[in-house]
């Protein structure tokens with residue numbers, strides 16, 4: 001039986017950065033805007049999260065508000081957990097930044113790259129019961145962290161009322177169905193407050 005994980009938000013600039021803690025073993029979900037390492041450090045300190053207790057950083061997807069500090073966190077000693085479906089998205093982040101953003105490019109040879117089926121074991125090694133699932137829709141590289149208590153961290157997975165009648169929309173609908181089927185009960189999104197998971201909309 002896992003000890004219940006605790007969840008903190010160290011976010012800023014309208015973006016949530018979630019710290020999941022099993023005692024002093026922690027996982028940071030989503031990794032800051034480019035050029036904001038000072039703000040991230042200050043928020044972690046204010047919330048009582050020592051940087052050296054963060055065992056992995058995980059970006060739900062490689063957009064600048066979710067992965068902007070991935071490299072600087074690595075340089076500060078936080079290994080980057082990457083899912084195989086995300087590998088090709090990493091080099092593209094740089095193309096969405098301007099020099100003034102002070103984005104530090106993310107190297108790809110020194111990450112902890114795993115498959116989705118390996119995610120439960122990787123999380124259990126840091127004391128967290130859960131798995132990481134592929135949840136495309138907002139982007140092809142989008143993943144969600146689903147804890148065994150039903151908490152799910154969905155990044156920018158499109159909320160059901162905003163899903164369009166297009167291919168990304170179909171992918172997003174399938175992703176929500178997957179999460180619901182795996183027992184998700186409470187959504188911790190990349191932006192906005194945590195909300196209960198609604199039953200599947202009837203159509």
Ligand SMILES: [Zn+2]
Pocket residue numbers: 061063138156
């Ligand atoms: Zn995004």
